[in-house]
Amino acid sequence: MDFKESKPIYMQIVDRICGEIITGVFKEEERIPSVREYAAYLEVNANTVVRSYDFLQNKDIIFNKRGIGYFVSQGAADKILIMRRELFMKEQLNDFFNEIDMLKISIDEIVELYKNRNQQ
Amino acid sequence: MDFKESKPIYMQIVDRICGEIITGVFKEEERIPSVREYAAYLEVNANTVVRSYDFLQNKDIIFNKRGIGYFVSQGAADKILIMRRELFMKEQLNDFFNEIDMLKISIDEIVELYKNRNQQ
Amino acid sequence: MDFKESKPIYMQIVDRICGEIITGVFKEEERIPSVREYAAYLEVNANTVVRSYDFLQNKDIIFNKRGIGYFVSQGAADKILIMRRELFMKEQLNDFFNEIDMLKISIDEIVELYKNRNQQ
Amino acid sequence: MDFKESKPIYMQIVDRICGEIITGVFKEEERIPSVREYAAYLEVNANTVVRSYDFLQNKDIIFNKRGIGYFVSQGAADKILIMRRELFMKEQLNDFFNEIDMLKISIDEIVELYKNRNQQ
DNA sequence: GTGGTCTAGACCACC
DNA sequence: GTGGTCTAGACCACA
Numbered sequence: 001m002d003f004k005e006s007k008p009i010y011m012q013i014v015d016r017i018c019g020e021i022i023t024g025v026f027k028e029e030e031r032i033p034s035v036r037e038y039a040a041y042l043e044v045n046a047n048t049v050v051r052s053y054d055f056l057q058n059k060d061i062i063f064n065k066r067g068i069g070y071f072v073s074q075g076a077a078d079k080i081l082i083m084r085r086e087l088f089m090k091e092q093l094n095d096f097f098n099e100i101d102m103l104k105i106s107i108d109e110i111v112e113l114y115k116n117r118n119q120q
Numbered sequence: 121m122d123f124k125e126s127k128p129i130y131m132q133i134v135d136r137i138c139g140e141i142i143t144g145v146f147k148e149e150e151r152i153p154s155v156r157e158y159a160a161y162l163e164v165n166a167n168t169v170v171r172s173y174d175f176l177q178n179k180d181i182i183f184n185k186r187g188i189g190y191f192v193s194q195g196a197a198d199k200i201l202i203m204r205r206e207l208f209m210k211e212q213l214n215d216f217f218n219e220i221d222m223l224k225i226s227i228d229e230i231v232e233l234y235k236n237r238n239q240q
Numbered sequence: 241m242d243f244k245e246s247k248p249i250y251m252q253i254v255d256r257i258c259g260e261i262i263t264g265v266f267k268e269e270e271r272i273p274s275v276r277e278y279a280a281y282l283e284v285n286a287n288t289v290v291r292s293y294d295f296l297q298n299k300d301i302i303f304n305k306r307g308i309g310y311f312v313s314q315g316a317a318d319k320i321l322i323m324r325r326e327l328f329m330k331e332q333l334n335d336f337f338n339e340i341d342m343l344k345i346s347i348d349e350i351v352e353l354y355k356n357r358n359q360q
Numbered sequence: 361m362d363f364k365e366s367k368p369i370y371m372q373i374v375d376r377i378c379g380e381i382i383t384g385v386f387k388e389e390e391r392i393p394s395v396r397e398y399a400a401y402l403e404v405n406a407n408t409v410v411r412s413y414d415f416l417q418n419k420d421i422i423f424n425k426r427g428i429g430y431f432v433s434q435g436a437a438d439k440i441l442i443m444r445r446e447l448f449m450k451e452q453l454n455d456f457f458n459e460i461d462m463l464k465i466s467i468d469e470i471v472e473l474y475k476n477r478n479q480q
Numbered sequence: 481g482t483g484g485t486c487t488a489g490a491c492c493a494c495c
Numbered sequence: 496g497t498g499g500t501c502t503a504g505a506c507c508a509c510a
Contacts, residue, residue: 067495107234114227427510
């Protein structure tokens, strides 16, 4: 894992875990790696992983069984997708539209660029 | 002006000033508000505005006449457009495409949303 | 059995066993379930039940016959009642009174709620 | 501030701040002490206070202005009271009633004890 | 000055 | 073994 500088490491770990849940690498109701295992694997301080797990637990995406470990909540994958979609629709999409308007790029250009990309 | 949490306030002010230059509210060769005026207007600490002006001066978008104030550089609007376009093509566009792929939103949906928005 | 997060599981089991003794489900001088049985029944790690039994043995509420099992001590029910009463009077009651004062709930409301509950 | 051992320090600080908000020591929309100030005052590590503030921010009881400090949210006092009341009604009250039933203490005794306490 | 993040390391309760 | 909490200290971005 390469860490961009812009985002805090613990949030990048959050994103990564969310990705693993969506793609089914971490399955619902199943255990995810222990804090220390995952910290060693990512070559990060254990406290950083604690913070990521803590964040996800607050969002009900994972839950904890005391002394046993963390588990993916039921419906976590859906929840993540819904949350991301909402965020996208509410903020990012509008910013994007404002941006292309300001830069005077037509929506047709965007479509073309998108299709070109996917042909590669 | 509402400040998002994600971006530093001084960069949000930079964006705003760039917008004013592009749309001609702040015209080339003309003076922009003093640091204190603008800070008062935006309800922001003066040092924050200093930082924004400083950033813009470094990019040659505005320049300073000592004891008089800050002025918009010649060709600033074009410069901004070019810079933004580059940034947009290199980074934002790709991020955007990745995002819609991940969220399984088709490009056609995007087009539709864009058109709906502009009808309002 | 649902385990609250606030209290350690083994203490919740202790409480449960005490309740069973008071209400006569587990009778004095009689055998209580084996560690493994009870662990399986509660869907809990066996070591956790060991810890609960250990705790109760220290308080002379149960005792062990080697190779046979755990038994409820004579006078256990009374002992539990006395211990709980003391604890209740010394700590819990005061906490409770402080709480209702802070929340501005009158003692009359409490009485009413209590009576309603028992009518159901 | 004396710290009981049972509850984590950062949660005790959370409780304390909530108390200050309810009683109006920390007023809505006003700034609360900086992390470092409060840590020094409570003779606690700054990170511990960070954790408390973080918790309260997640609950929308305080909010942060970047580089300036933390402020009490509008409606924080009400929110705290409502949250506590709910918790009390849902969990603590029932536990309390179960307890007095199990200990065979009548509700009238409770009322009397409550009145005696307040006479002192 | 403010908070935000991260590290390293410790000790504890719990399963 | 697991996570939870706390300390001490560092460096950074931001206002």
